Amino acid sequence: MYRKEESLNNEYPKFAVVGHPNKGKSSIVSSLALDDSVQIGDTPGTTQVKRGFPLKVDGKIIYELFDTPGFQRARRVLSWLNEQAPVSADKKGDVVRAFIATHRGDERFIDEIELLEPIMNGAGIIYVVDASKPYGSEYETEMEILRWCGQPSMAILNLIGEENYTEQWKNALGHYFRMVRTFNPIKATFRDHIELLDSMSQLKEEWTKPIKVAIKVLEDLQQQKVEQTVDSIVSNMLKTLSYVHRQKIVGESATDKEEEKLKLFYRQKIIKFEKEQEKNIESIWNHRSIEKVENMLVLDNVGLFSKESASIFGLSQQQLIITGASAGAMGGLGIDLLLGGGSLFLGSIIGGAVGGVGAMMGFDNLYEVKVLGQSIGKRELSVGPMKNLNFPYILLGRSLYHASVIAKRSHAMRGDIDLEQEEFLTEQIINSDMRKTLEKVHVSLRKGDEPKEEDLKAYKKVLKESFLGLL
C-alpha cells in the first residue's frame, strides 16, 4: 500500500556517508541519490546537518543514504571514548550512544553527533577519502571512532585530484574496513553506480535482498528514462517537422516584410520547441538544477539554424545526396507499385536522381512559403512544413547529443559541459540503413501527411538504438 509519509518499516538498509570534511561525501550521495540539488562546495562544513536520501518505490523505502557533515573534533570525541575504557567490544556501541546523549546540544560536537546518530541507529558506514591526496595518520582518529560504532563498514576511494595515492590508502584502510572500493562520483557511469550498490549489499546479510531489489528498480528506472527520452525526441521531431504556420495578409501577394516576419516567427517557434524538449529531457534525467548554471546550455552557442550546427550535426553533402536519393526513390516507388512494376522501376530511379539533386540544391531552402487564396478574398501566407532534407538530421543530431550528455552526466557534477571534448557525428551514430527507416517518416512529414504507425515504430526503434549507442 502506498504511504506518502516515511515508511513505518524501519528494517530497510541505511548507509551513512561519513569522512573528513571536503572529501566528496556530498558528491557521492548526489551521484547515488540521482539528485543534483545536493549542495556541494569546496568550503569545509558545506553540509551542516545530516540529510537522508531514501530510495522510495511508491512510497516504500528500499534503502536510505545519509549525507553527513565531516568530522571536526575527532580527537576530542576519541579522547572522551577512551576515557570510558576499559570497555568490552560488545559495549563500545553503548559508549558511543552515551557520548551522543551526553553531548547533545553541545555546540562543539554538533557535526559529530549529526554523523554518529544515523550510524548508531543502524546505518552501515561508508567512509569516504580522497585518494588523490596522501594518507595521513590523523585519519586514524576518525577510523578508530567508527570502529567503536561496531557497524558494518566500507571505504570509498574518491579520486578528486590528479595525483594517485590509492595504494597508500588501501594499505591503511584495509586495517579498518572489510571492503575498499574506488568510486569517482563525477565520472561514474550507471554501471559503476550499480556495482557500488552491489558492494554495499554485501556489508550485511540482511541487506543483500533489499539492495538487489533496489538495483532492479534502478535498472528499470534507467530503462524508463531511455524510453521517455526517445519518446520526447520523436515527439519533438514530429511536431517540428510537420509544423505549419499561417498568417493573414492584407494584399493579393505577401510583401517582403510580411514574408520575413512569418519566417522569423516560424524559426523562433521551432527553436522554442527544441528548448522545451531539452527541458523535458533534463527533467526526465533529474537534472533540474542545470538552468542555474550559466552558459550550461552550450547548444545555445551553436544555434539550430546556424551553419555551425549544420556542419556538426547535419549530414555531409555526400550522405545528403544518398539520403535525398533514397527519399526520392521512395516517392518513385509509389508510382512503380501503382503500375504494378510495369514501369520497370523507372519511377524509383528517376525519383532517386531527382531527390539526390534536390538535396544538393536545397541546402539553403529550408521551407516553402505559400500564399493561400480564400473564397471571400482574404489571403493567407503559409510557411512549413520543413522541406530541407538535412534539417531533420541536424535537429536529431542536436537532440541525441543533448540527451546523451544529460543522461551520462553525474548528478554530482556542477560544472559546464564542454562541447569541444565531445565528439559527435550524426553520420556515425545513424548509418545509411537507419537513415532509410528515418527517411520514411521524414518524407511523410514533408508532404504534410501523418506517418504510418509501423513507420513510427521503426523510427523509434532506430532512435533508441542510436541513443543507447551513445550512452
Next chain:
Amino acid sequence: MYKKNSKISIKSYLNFSELLNEYRGTHEENRLFALKHEASLPNPKQILLIWMEKNSFRISKKSETKTLLQKFSILSNFVGLFSLIFGFLAGLGLLSYSGHAPVNVIYYLLFAMVIPSLSMIISMVSLLGSGTVFNALSLFFPLHWIETILNFFSFRDKIDTFNTLFSDELKKWMFMSRLQLFSLLFSIGLLFALLVIVVSKDIAFSWSTTLNVTDIGFFKLLASIGFPWGHILPSAIPSVELIEMSHYYRLGENLNTHMIQNADKLGAWWKYLAMVTLFYAIFLRFLLWLATHYGFQKQLEKDFLELDGVEKLLREFNTPFVSTKSPKEEKHLEIVKESDEQVAHDVAKIYKSIIGWNFSNDEILLLNDAKSISSSNISIVGGSNSFLDDQKVAKEAKDEVLLYVKSWEPPTMDFVDFLEDLLANDNIREIQVYPLGTVGRNYESDEREIAIWKRKIQGLKSKKVWVIDV
C-alpha cells in the same frame, strides 16, 4: 459525478483537452492517484475520467471551449429545428391539393424514399472511403452547404477554432452523425405533415408518369418497396384495384368520373405513404444514425485516449514512482567572501617557533630544507598528539610563529581550537599559517585550497594571524 461506464461526450473530451493543456500533474501525484483507484487502473478510459473529475476545478472558469460548445450546441439545435420545420413544410407542399389535380404519390415517394435512400448510400460510401472521398461526397449534403454559409457569419473564426480541437476523422464522424440526425428530423417533419394533411384535409392521391408503366408493373414495384411491412400490415400495400383506379393521365383536366366515383378509396394511399416514410426515411435513417453515433463515440474515445498528455498520464499511472529526494531542506552554508585581508605574500627565513599541524618531525625538517626556513623551536601538533601536548606547545610558543598546514586538508574545528590557544598566548606577536601542497607537487598548493584557508582565517577576525600565499 462520475458513474461507472460513463460515456465520453464532446464536453468531457473538450474539458479533458483543456485540463491537459493547463495541468498534467507530477509522476508522484499521478501514481498516488492511480494506486488510490487501483480497481480502475486496467480501464484507461475510466481512470482518466476519474482523474479529470478530480482535477476539473483546475479548468479556468472563463473556459473558451465552454463558450464554443454552447455556440455549437445552439447552432446544432437551430439546424435541427430548421430540418424539422423544413420537413414539415416540404410535406405540406408535396401534399397540397386544390381539388383540381390529385396528389401524385410518385413525387412523395421521391422525397420519402428515393432521396433518403440515395443520401444514406452516399453517407455509407463516404464513411467507408478515404478522407478525399468524404470531402468530395460531402458536397452533396445540404448540411455541408448550411455550415459553409454559416461560416461566413460573425462566429466563423470561433467555429474554425472549434474545428481545430478535433481530428479530421472525428470531424467526419461528427458531421455524418449530425447529418443523419437532421435528416431524421426532416423525415419526422415530413411524416407529421402527411398525418396532419390526412386528418385535416380530404385529399385524393393518384399516380402519374410519362413512362409507359402498366398498373400491374406499378403494383409489383410498390409491393416490393412495401415488402418489409407487407406481411404485418397488408392494408398498407395498395391493391391492384386501387392502382388501377388512381392512375391519372396528364391530359385529363379534372378528375375523371371513375376516380370521383371511387373517391373514398383513393385516400387509402396514405397508409402506404406513411409506412414508406416510417420505414425508409425514419427507421433506416434511425439505424444509420445509431451506427454513425456509435462510430462517432468510438472515434471520440480513440481521440480521447490519444490527446496530447494522455500517454504520459497513463504511463505515470502504471509506473512505480521512484524517489531519491531528501525530504529535508538543505541548510545552506553562508560563505565568507574572500579578500586580501590578513594575507602575507612573503615568507621569512627564520622563525622563533615552527609548528607542524598533522605533520611528523621528519616531514617538517624536509619542508624547512626545501623552503630554506629555519627555527630553533620545532614542534608537531594535531594528528595522534594529545590535547595536553598541543596546549603545551601553544603556551611555549613566542614572537613570530610559522604554522605549517596541509593545504589539501581543510581547516577543521580541531585546528581552530589549537589556533585559538595560540592566539590566547600574549607572547606571540604574529602567527603565519602556511598551507603547503603535497610532496608530489613540490609543496605547491593550488588557489582553490589557499582560498579555503584564507576564508577560514579571515572568519576568525584576528589581526595576529595571517595566511601565507606565495
